[in-house]
Amino acid sequence: MILYHYPMSPFSEKCRLMLGFAGQSWLSLPCPEMPPRPGLDALAGGYRRIPVAQSGADIFCDSRLISDEIASLTGRTSLHATGRDEETAAYATYLEGEVFWASVLSIPPTTIIRRLWSTIGLRKTLRFLSDRAGIGKTARVDAPSGKVAAERFTRYLDDLATRLQSDFLGGNSPTYIDFCAYHPLWFKLSVAQQMADTVPPAVEAWYQRMGAFGHGQRSEITIDDAFATARECEPRSVPEAERVDPRIGSPVTVAPDDYALDAVSGTLAGLSATRIIVARETEEFGRLHVHFPRSGFEISG
Ligand SMILES: N[C@@H](CCC(=O)N[C@@H](CS)C(=O)NCC(=O)O)C(=O)O
Secondary structure, eight states: OEEEEOTTOHHHHHHHHHHHHHTOOEEEEEOOSSSOOHHHHHHHTTOOOSOEEEETTEEEESHHHHHHHHHHHHTOGGGOOSSOOHHHHHHHHHIIIIIHHHHHHHSOHHHHHHHHHHHHHHHHHHHHHHHHHHHHHHOOSOOOOHHHHHHHHHHHHHHHHHHOSSSBTTBSSOOHHHHHHHHHHHHHHHHHTSOOTTSOHHHHHHHHHHHTTTTOSEEEOOHHHHHHHHHHOOOOOOOGGGSOSTTTTSEEEEEESSSSOOOEEEEEEEEOSSEEEEEEEETTTEEEEEEEESTTEEEEO
């Protein structure tokens, strides 16, 4: 598996840590913190969020589908994002929506700017801020004030402490939901570069246990090699059960329904309760299949 990611990305950290926990070796393709990302665009067709994973001519958008890939690759079924019971799915949505934004927006802007500046330099920091302001303009998310975000973040920590009755949320071994709960705190603490005193001891101990999984066996790959893999492979065959929708074979565009709304165009190659597959015919690579989760994405066309 090739992971397109960048160090500061919380949803990438979710995947990197999962790969570490699963003991899966992986190929790393670092991306810039903001577009242009011409290599990735050529494969994913304009999906602009990070992380993305590639396996041959199949491209997986969104950390939920990447988690499913890791679960299937490693046989660690507890890492599957899709097919969860309603309560767990709702908790995951809360963690990766409300809590993710509470993490980002509760950090004082000056702290974020200082951290960015020291990591990517002034010029890129200015471009980054303008890029994210652009995302903000079209976003359809509830963006609380810093004060409300901080209150929400404290509620998440306190709730997490009560949920942690064992080493991990589901018992003695981590499951998908631990990784969803981890990355908003990871982002907050990596930007602040210290353990906040508001983190309850049970959460701090769990956070240390999670972080100890590390990132597994990672090696770097160049975009040329990633392109070669895409060229040499055919997309995986789509199960028959996912080829029954009357729109199969029709032109469609697929886009996130919350923020960073850039759409991907192609023909609908597969549709299930949890997944959308768009086929893209490209001169450079032949046919590619771009996979999206069903939830949180809109199909039009
Ligand atoms: N639901 C998506 C969310 C991904 C997301 O929001 N990623 C952030 C970075 S962590 C992003 O793409 N920001 C804009 C960018 O990097 O261009 C997922 O699970 O992958």
